[in-house]
Amino acid sequence: MKTTNKIHYVYKITNLNPTDERLYYIGVKSSLDPDNDNYMGSSKYLDEAMKEIGSEHFKKEVLSTWETRKEAVQEEIRLHEYFDVARNKLFYNKAKQKSDGFDCYGASFVFSDSHKLKISEKLKGITRSDKTKSLMGENHADVSGTNNPMFGNGYKNSGKNHYLNMMSEEERKSWISKNLIGRNIQFSPQAKENISNGAKNRKRGICPHCNNEADMSNLKQYHYDKCLKHPTNGDKNKKSRELICPNCGKIGTSIGPMKQWHFDNCKFIKL
DSSP states (O other), X not given: OOOOSOEXXXXXXXXXXXXXXXXXXXXXXXXXXXGGOOOOOSOHHHHHHHHHHOGGGEEEEXXXXXXXXXXXXXXXXXXXXXXXXXXXXXXXXXXXXXXXEEEOTTOOOOOOHHHHHHHHHHHTTOOOOHHHHHHHSTTOOXXXXXXXXXXXXXXXXXXXXXXXXXXXXXXXXXXXXXXXXXXXXXXXXHHHHHHHHHHHTSOEEEOTTTOOEEEHHHHHHHSGGGOTTSXXXXXXXXXXXXXXXXXXXXXXXXXXXXXXXXXXXXXXXXX
């Protein structure tokens, strides 16, 4: 029996044949049958791309479903914030969803002179209350941080529609790389102090097989039962991890340093 209650869902649209760097669109919709809903977003930029290269080159995926529209919008807000869609060049979204509308921070809009004139004419003669004037002025109330009535009520994952992986591994690596290139990240003194204190307070331990001291996360990942000096691992495990540079013959067991200094980056590479 077909349900008469709408299902609220968050979706992602992917451009499978991109002509520029834009690839994704994240939106929210309510439908009786999300899997067969042909709705493809409200972005004019996405619509223009579909008309240019054809809608058959765009794939729509349902990321999660929710019992209420409010919950679905909250998930959309979380994803928009996480990927910073208003400024992220990989997204067709030019505004981030908020609980009270869209935040266009970072988006670039250029109005024509005629459009500016129309806006000016529309605003002429409007009488605003003292409260509105105070909110629009420079001396409006500070609602940042703990002054915000919503402070501390951040998104909490209910577990029902746990969002595990939106991008493939290669897409995620590409997105991280493009967004970090040329970025000069500056931390405030307080942030540096918090990072330092966090590192100092991490629980540490000693591997019983190699006596290496490290924080518990590293010990669990590389030591204890996985330690190269563990009786059941020994030379067999070490040999299975050996990497040999074809240019200089260097043998190593750490993938990161070997990729950084050998193989395609080896100083003995034959040009």
